[in-house]
Amino acid sequence: MNSRERVLKLFKKEAIDRVPCFSGMGNITETGINKLGYRFAGIHLDAKQMAETAATTYKLFGYECGVVPVDLCVEAEAMGCVINVYPQADGILYPTIKEKLIHSEDEMNIALPPDLATRGRIPLLKEAIRLLKADIGNNVAVGSYVLGPFTLAGQIMELNDLLKLSFKKADKVAQLLDVMADALVIVAKEYEKAGVDYITVREMGATSDVLSPRVFRNLILPPLQKVIRAISGFSVLHICGKTNDIVTAMMDAGPTAISVEQKNDVAESRKKLGSDALIFGNFDPYNVLVSGSEELVRSTMRKCIDDGVSAVWPGCDIWPTVPPQNMTAMMDEVKIYGGKK
Amino acid sequence: MADEARKKEIFEKLRNGVIQYDEDACREGAQEAMAEGLDANEAIFDGLVSGMEEVGRLFEAQEYFVPEILMCADALYAGLDILKPHCKQMDLGVKGSVVIGTVEGDVHDIGKNLVKMMFDVAGFTVYDLGRDVPLDKFVDEQLKTDSELVCLSAMMTTSMVGMPKVIEKIKAKNPDCMIMIGGAPTSKELADRWGADGYAEDASNALKEAIKMVAFLKKLRDEKIQKK
Numbered sequence: 001m002n003s004r005e006r007v008l009k010l011f012k013k014e015a016i017d018r019v020p021c022f023s024g025m026g027n028i029t030e031t032g033i034n035k036l037g038y039r040f041a042g043i044h045l046d047a048k049q050m051a052e053t054a055a056t057t058y059k060l061f062g063y064e065c066g067v068v069p070v071d072l073c074v075e076a077e078a079m080g081c082v083i084n085v086y087p088q089a090d091g092i093l094y095p096t097i098k099e100k101l102i103h104s105e106d107e108m109n110i111a112l113p114p115d116l117a118t119r120g121r122i123p124l125l126k127e128a129i130r131l132l133k134a135d136i137g138n139n140v141a142v143g144s145y146v147l148g149p150f151t152l153a154g155q156i157m158e159l160n161d162l163l164k165l166s167f168k169k170a171d172k173v174a175q176l177l178d179v180m181a182d183a184l185v186i187v188a189k190e191y192e193k194a195g196v197d198y199i200t201v202r203e204m205g206a207t208s209d210v211l212s213p214r215v216f217r218n219l220i221l222p223p224l225q226k227v228i229r230a231i232s233g234f235s236v237l238h239i240c241g242k243t244n245d246i247v248t249a250m251m252d253a254g255p256t257a258i259s260v261e262q263k264n265d266v267a268e269s270r271k272k273l274g275s276d277a278l279i280f281g282n283f284d285p286y287n288v289l290v291s292g293s294e295e296l297v298r299s300t301m302r303k304c305i306d307d308g309v310s311a312v313w314p315g316c317d318i319w320p321t322v323p324p325q326n327m328t329a330m331m332d333e334v335k336i337y338g339g340k341k
Numbered sequence: 342m343a344d345e346a347r348k349k350e351i352f353e354k355l356r357n358g359v360i361q362y363d364e365d366a367c368r369e370g371a372q373e374a375m376a377e378g379l380d381a382n383e384a385i386f387d388g389l390v391s392g393m394e395e396v397g398r399l400f401e402a403q404e405y406f407v408p409e410i411l412m413c414a415d416a417l418y419a420g421l422d423i424l425k426p427h428c429k430q431m432d433l434g435v436k437g438s439v440v441i442g443t444v445e446g447d448v449h450d451i452g453k454n455l456v457k458m459m460f461d462v463a464g465f466t467v468y469d470l471g472r473d474v475p476l477d478k479f480v481d482e483q484l485k486t487d488s489e490l491v492c493l494s495a496m497m498t499t500s501m502v503g504m505p506k507v508i509e510k511i512k513a514k515n516p517d518c519m520i521m522i523g524g525a526p527t528s529k530e531l532a533d534r535w536g537a538d539g540y541a542e543d544a545s546n547a548l549k550e551a552i553k554m555v556a557f558l559k560k561l562r563d564e565k566i567q568k569k
Contacts, residue, residue, distance in 0.1 A: 167408040
């Protein structure tokens with residue numbers, strides 16, 4: 001059983017030999033970038049560089065997937081926001097939104113650009129997906145991600161205003177989120193056309209650290225359902241931060257699997273959702289994988305598996321400066337321990 | 342001068358105004374406090390800040406979430422804007438200035454703004470560099486303003502890693518400057534490893550830490566002066 005078969009069987013809830021170790025979020029490493037001689041700031045703007053870099057995590061460490069893009073600004077950029085890729089930065093700086101689309105409450109009534117599917121870097125992403133598939137698609141599942149409607153809304157307008165309005169004028173926000181969902185459906189469908197095996201929907205902004213479970217159900221869930229239902233392949237819903245009180249709602253959004261981070265008590269979630277549910281997670285990609293010792297990496301992988309994750313998967317993007325020996329320890333431990341369960 | 346009962350009533354109005362995110366009530370309460378000749382500092386601390394402390398408790402108890410806190414902060418500022426010009430001198434035993442901002446690569450500033458609010462309340466001079474701030478700008482601004490305190494905020498793991506570079510540069514040029522880091526992905530362990538003097542994952546913690554740090558710094562300086 002190769003990594004691709006293992007991951008796809010997992011999504012189909014068929015029997016597999018061991019817990020897979022993969023991600024639906026960014027997982028490129030500095031080791032990979034340096035090996036190719038690329039610069040971090042350059043790979044966001046070049047399909048070939050993006051795809052080649054994304055493939056290195058599998059090629060160097062046996063990581064069981066290939067994922068593009070690397071940044072979180074693709075959708076907002078296609079909608080018309082200006083992004084900053086920090087072209088002059090020496091180190092690693094992820095692109096951010098420089099210019100918002102909505103500047104006040106009065107501007108919230110927006111329409112989508114009719115040619116959204118061909119705007120910004122969406123064609124570039126499709127090309128990167130095709131290249132990545134051609135390169136390693138027989139060996140691993142190839143994934144991509146879109147933001148969740150609320151997180152995207154928080155990029156195209158002031159998050160401060162969005163949060164207050166979600167309390168004061170929930171109807172207005174719900175309307176905007178519905179438009180965001182339409183945009184994300186268009187983007188996700190383009191990625192599916194390019195051949196991705198699974199899509200992760202990243203609704204980071206709607207964590208229970210920020211919004212109440214009640215607001216999550218009333219306001220966040222309906223547009224999320226719209227996006228997830230439109231994905232015809234496998235889907236994963238990721239939310240970081242505290243999520244124990246919303247895991248049931250996350251499942252109600254209808255994804256194939258949910259993804260949670262280290263703040264989630266997975267044993268507790270497993271009890272709530274039952275043995276059949278696919279729960280991916282939930283190690284701390286920075287404090288364990290980047291700055292932890294090999295022993296901490298190994299013990300954390302064992303804990304994830306003991307707590308009952310369906311796949312060992314990071315709580316967020318893997319930070320590129322991850323030491324290669326920790327990547328190796330992670331893969332090794334999951335291979336040894338993941339088959340025993 | 343108002344009697345104790347009236348004073349209590351006004352402070353209660355300010356406090357409840359913050360808790361119930363009622364900007365009008367805070368404005369009214371502040372105006373009443375001034376009309377009655379009450380001490381502005383007292384009105385800020387026993388009214389507005391007392392309300393914010395309760396908001397912090399409600400947040401911890403998961404009764405309030407971030408949208409509510411933002412609305413409470415608006416209410417606090419509505420009162421503070423009226424009271425602040427009447428403050429003679431904040432009597433916290435410390436007086437300081439602070440450089441604050443969100444590090445480059447991060448455009449989230451909600452946490453930073455809440456911390457800034459607490460410094461405003463405490464009478465600090467605040468040099469707010471905003472968000473997505475190039476690392477060297479923190480170093481330059483600290484040197485320029487000779488601030489006792491620098492606060493670095495990051496919401497994303499992906500931007501937090503710029504922090505140790507700033508800490509190192511500032512400490513190299515000005516070892517006495519205290520540095521506080523904060524934001525969702527930071528931790529006490531990271532603060533220790535990177536040589537930061539304080540750590541706060543939320544606004545109310547940040548103010549407590551900041552006052553402690555500045556008081557400590559004053560003590561060090563006083564001791565140096567005494568030795569001379």
